[in-house]
Amino acid sequence: MSKVMIKDLGSFMEKKVKVSGWLYNRTSKGKLIFLLIRDGSALVQAIVSRQTLSEEQFNLADKLTQESSLEIMGVVREDNRAVGGYEIEVESLKVFQICDSYPISPKEHGVEFLTFHQHLWIRSQHISSILKIRAEIISAARNFLNSQGFYQVDTPILTPSACEGTSTLFKIDYFGEPAYLAQSGQLYNEANCMALGKVYTFGPTFRAEKSRTKRHLMEFWMLEPEMAFVEQEENMSIQEELICFIVSSVLKKCSNELTTLKRDVSFLKKVQPPFPRLTYSRAVELLREKGFDIKWGDDFGAPQETAISSLHEKPVFITHYPATIKAFYMQPDIDNPELVLCADLIASEGYGEIIGGSQRIHDYNLLKKKINEHNLPEEAYQWYLDLRKYGSVPHSGFGLGLERTVSWICGLSHIRETIAFPRMLDKIYP
């Protein structure tokens, strides 16, 4: 007899199998009990009757509560009355634990209650489907980058200073010295790509901003590729290919999960190259036409991003921002030094920015000047300046916000559902 994952039961028709899992729901017709069992891979209905089970085992099955842990042995039968088209006719039952009254009933619940029970909410079909899609997105991204000759090189989480002077960092005590949790691995990755050519970092990043929105977490995961000898245009096409590869992998491998989430996949199917490109200046014009009160030089907020994304069915690149509202390390546009060679990728359907990328300054003197203009401590950036001293080359990179990408692909209304244990403003339990 085989120990089988529920998702693989289809290939064990009329065979005897062993399944271990938890009781998702139960209904009873007196002498006939229906157990809906989950094992993390899928759900299956098991049927218990007095005909196939001893009196003692039948009574045990009758006592099972939601989330009781168990193991069943029985024969897989085709039956279109069961969810998924087959069910298990139980011949024997082993119970690990009869569950106490489980807090999350199969009815509706509010956000506060669910997030307080986050450690249990992840068992729901809703959250576990999202986590599976998240896993597929990560796997697809790694497969894509690895196939393109990238090496994963991870960067430190404990850092001596800000990558930039702007964001609010989490400060910690490092043996009596101040240190900070990383808000990006980019600067270190610029060093790494001068060693290995094409690299990416995938890890957690931390922002201590008092942001309380559906698209912000205090702790989130970022995929940050960095490439030597790559300029703005090539940087954008790699982003485009990466996003298309991720979306098509999810469509191919996660159709059950997308169905569980009731995701309308028609938008996802349109995610094919090329993505529309829009300069910052053009975007400002379009926003003005739509009635936004915005002047050249202002940064875009959430409503502006949503308005721009609504003009297109695909994700859209916004390029050539004014240098004044972007980071110090971005390469100025040779035709107009007020602009920088950067691109934000705005997801479709109003999900906002999922990628921010740019070509980096490779000239020593220019970078030094920018560091001073931004009032950053030059000493702290000595190693970063060194990269422009010893065999400097044009290079580019970008950062993909994993949770925002998951939120977009899954069609979620809030980013808190995209990670097993979200870290929110003023909310760190459990």
Place this chain on the structure above:
RNA sequence: UGCUCGGUAGCUCAAUGGUAGAGCAGGCGGCUGUUAACCGUCUGGUUGCAGGUUCAAGUCCUGCCCGAGCAGCCA
């Protein structure tokens, strides 16, 4: 941080200023094809906290706490 809305049973929600209610969950009983099963029955309350108005406050007023939505902040 600002604006707006909210807080009643374990959960989701009702309740003209006039006796605190229902469904689900949980207990007990019934049912051989249920799909958030159903039927009967039982259990379940400091109405977020503190004060005030009133013969009477879940309901009106003030302050505070907590949550949510939006905005700001935000490579």
